[in-house]
Amino acid sequence: MAEILPFPHKPEDRLRAALRCLDDALTEQKLAFTEFRTNLAALGGAVAGLESSVQNYRGTLAATQQDVAKSHAAARRLEATAEIWLNQAR
DSSP, X not given: OOOOOOOOOSXXXXXXXXXXXXXXXXXXXXXXXXXXXHHHHHXXXXXXXXXXXXXXXXXXXXXXXXXXXXXXXXXXXXXXXXXXXXXXXX
């Protein structure tokens, strides 16, 4: 059940209540902003880690590409050698 809060009758009491609410809101905002900065820093760390992982992955892909190209060239040489041997055997 909702609680009914008494409304201050004097203007200075209303002003004090409003200032307290404003102070509470500013405190809450400061806390939220601090949490936002903390989360932003954590996000920056995660992005840096991701960037490092992507760079490692790129390096691995480049090395794999070179290995595949070498294997392809070796397979072509073997194929050419096999063709020569087949032609000589006929």
